[in-house]
Amino acid sequence: MSTSDEMSAFVRVVDLGSFARAAEDLRVTPSALSKIVSRLEDRLGVRLLTRTTRRLALTSEGALYLERAREVLDLIERADADISSFRGKPKGLLRINSSTGFARQTLLHAIPAFLARFPETAVDLTLTDRLIDAVAEQADIVIRGSPSAGSDLVVRKLAEGRRLVCAAPSYLQRCGIPRSASDLQRHNCLALSGQSPPTTWPLASDDGVVAFPPKGTFACDNVGMLFDMAVAGHGIVRLADFVVGKAVADGQLVEILADINRSDSISLWALVPKGRFRSQRVQVFLDFMEEWLNGGSSRDAEPGDRTG
Structure with missing residues (x-):
């Protein structure tokens, strides 16, 4: 039996929690499977499992071997799949x-x-x-x-x-539509936090392009959460069209400030x-x-x- 077969047998025993269930899954007898794991332990010179009448428990060496065995078996599976995939x-x-x-x-x-x-x-x-x-x-x-x-x-x-500035129709009905960077100061802007340097929104003004710092009652380092907050009508966001494009097309969000939003590609x-x-x-x-x-x-x- 190859080393990878021994690894597979050991991993299956651990995953199913008993030699009997693993043996049935692998279509061998429980005694044969027990001998396979014992040979593996003898070859390694350490005990991998503690056996009792009620349960199996991993030793510290067994936990480490389990982690490494999963990695090796995963690599073997990937290699087989990668090579066989070229045939069809x-x-x-x-x-x-x-x-x-x-x-x-x-x-x-x-x-x-x-x-x-x-x-x-x-x-x-x-x-x-x-x-x-x-x-x-x-x-x-x-x-x-x-x-x-x-x-x-x-x-x-x-x-x-590109990045779009947008908000839900419910928010715009309740709070009005901003037309300029100065208008935005009166609005609840949902900011992406945890960025270095802090995120700013480049907006055109009479003085050129200004780096507007979005401020409001909520900031988050998770883009998905910012999206959900905007769709729920809690404020204005500036996110990539890869994220908000479908919501804009479906009417969940409305693009605003398109004429002054200076979004590079x-x-x-x-x-x-x-x-x-x-x-x-x-x-x-x-x-x-x-x-x-x-x-x-x-x-x-x-x-x-x-x-x-």
Whole structure:
């Protein structure tokens, strides 16, 4: 029996909590499975499991081995899927990390369409607004609004857009529509916090472009939360059209100050570990998202889904 088979047997015992259930799942006898784990412990020279009549418990060495075994088995699965995928349709698990706002307003619609087109794939999506270490956290693709990357990452631009100033119709009916930067001082502006330097909104005025500091009763470091607060009618936001575009198109939000909002073009990037960039499922997802974001044929898979 290979080392990977021993690892798989050990992990299954831990996951199912008993030799009997794991043996049934692996289609071997409980005594045979017990011998496999015992041989593994003998080879390693440590006890991995504490066995009692009622339960199994990991030793400290067993907990460490379990973590490493999962990593090794995951790499083997990825390698097999990557190589086999070149013989036909893409298949296997795709681990994606995205900011919350983009995921909730765009990936929410794009991922089901992707899975419908490539039914042998699966997606594990994690959401964080901080920039993660893609290699350390074993992500296949990280989607962000910043192209910054280390030497171990490949960077690909998915789309270009701009930032919109917008608010819900209910807020504008209640508080009025601001026409200038000075008008905004009387409004509740929902600010993105935790930025260095602090976020400002570039707005044209009689004195040129001013860096307006948004102030109000609520600030948050989570774009998705700011979006939800704006849609609920609690204030004005300035967010990327990748996030608010669909809500504007659907009438949940109204773009304002379009004539004075000075938004340079912004880009959306995919950051991919070099070792995974050539994976077929990674490539087809990147191609799909580029099509989706730029109004291509991918959107035809889900009529009515638009990011704006």
